[in-house]
Amino acid sequence: MNKSFRDKVYEITKQIPKGKVATYGQIAAMAGSPRAARAVGMFMKLNTDAPNTPCHRVVAADGKLTGYSAGAGLKTKREILEKEGVSFVGDRVNMKSSASIFFQ
């Protein structure tokens, strides 16, 4: 049906490769609005499609993990990412190695 901004965001999120992460801003940009990072975050929260839509692979521009509505929250999110092979630096993701803006 109507492809809303939200649908695009989910489509893109589903394309994020394992072991890599994308920022809300990057997704928003791919969805057509480079400034809609906030809106993207909202959809992640509304998203209950967990493994279907790897919202856990979406982190802040600084690699910092912001919310997570599933499992134990950020704790689970980080566990999953590390398990996926994402490099962590303290409480942040090593964007230098895990940035996946090339997946398309």
Next chain:
DNA sequence: AAAATGACGGTGT
């Protein structure tokens, strides 16, 4: 139609 909400981003201190 207007106001409120939210898992952001960038900049300044």
Next chain:
DNA sequence: TACACCGCCATTT
């Protein structure tokens, strides 16, 4: 690095 403030956008009520 951490915290505070402002600006941006899409969706819902």
